[in-house]
Amino acid sequence: MTVEEEQRYGDEEGDGPGGGGASSPGSGILGVFGRQLKRFREWADHDRTAFGAMTGYSASTIASYEQGRRVPPPRFIDLADELLGARGVLAELKEEVARAQYPAFFRDAAKLEAEAVELHVYDTHVINGLLQTEDYARAVFTMRRPILSEETIEERVVARLARQGVLLRKPPSTFSFVIEESVLARPAGGREVMRGQWEQLVLCGQQRNIDIQVMPNKREEHAGLSGPFTLIETKEGRRIAYVEAYKHSRLHTDRRTVRELEEQYGLLRAQALTPRESLAFIEKLLGET
Structure with missing residues (x-):
C-alpha cells in the first residue's frame, strides 16, 4: 500500500540486517548493495583484505557488507564508490541503505x-x-x-x-x-x-x-x-x-x-x-x- 493510504508494517520487528524486519541476510536493499559492492570490488581486482586496508575496515566487515548482514555507514559507501570507480552506482543507494538501519x-x-x-x-x-x-x-x-x-x-x-x-x-x-x-x-x-x-x-x-x-x-x-x-x-x-x-x-x-x-x-x-x-x-x- 502507498503512504497515501493507511499502512500496516511488518508483524515482526526481528533481528535481521540493520536490526529490523523479517528479512534474512542478503535480502532487500542490503542484499542489492552488497552484490553491487562485491561486483565492483572484483572488477577492480581487489580481494577483501586489500580493499579493507584501503577503506580502513577489516576483511570480515567487508564480507558482512557484501553479504547484506551489516548496514554500511554513509562514509564507507562514498569511499567505496570513489575507490572502486562505481560512478555513483553505490552512492545513489546510500539513502535506502540508511533506512535499513531501522526496524x-x-x-x-x-x-x-x-x-x-x-x-x-x-x-x-x-x-x-x-x-x-x-x-x-x-x-x-x-x-x-x-x-x-x-x-x-x-x-x-x-x-x-x-x-x-x-x-x-x-x-x-x-x-x-x-x-x-x-x-x-x-x-x-x-x-x-x-x-x-x-x-x-x-x-x-x-x-x-x-x-x-x-x-x-x-x-x-x-x-x-x-x-x-x-x-x-x-x-x-x-x-x-x-x-x-x-x-x-x-x-x-x-x-x-x-x-x-x-x-x-x-x-x-x-x-x-x-x-x-x-x-x-x-x-x-x-x-x-
Missing part, C-alpha cells in the same frame, strides 16, 4: 519524520528517540526482549542518533513532545544515565523550535490513555499520524483518524505542565540527584 515497521515513518515541517509526539514508555542521549538509547536497546545482538544494538544506537539531525535543520522545523512523568522517574540504565538524559531534555527544551511538556502523574483528567502516537505534517501540508503498537505499528492518513489524534494531542498539551513549568520540573529532578 522494518518504522522505515517509512522515519522517512516522513526526516522531512517533516512539524512533529508532535506523545510518549508513555521511554523518552522519544529524537531526544535520547547515546547512553540512554543503548540502555533501551539493551533491555529489549527478545535480546538483540551487540552488533544490532550498536547499529540501532547509531541510527537513532542520526535521526536527531532533524532537530538542527535549517530552516528549523517545529517540534513538541508530551512526556509522562513516570517516564522521567524510571532510571533506565541507572541514575547517571538518567541524569545525562534529564540534562539533554533541558538543553533541547531551551531551543525556540522545541517544546517539551511533562504530564504529571497526579492529573485526574488525561486524554491520552489509549497510548503513544506521533503527528507529522509534511512540507506539502499533508497531516499523518504514526501510532506505535507491539507488532502492528501504523501510519494513518485518513482525515478522520488524524483529526481524532490531533484532538487528543491538543487536550494533552492543555492538561500537561507548560513548557516553562516542565523545564523547571526537570531541573528540579537534576537538583535532587
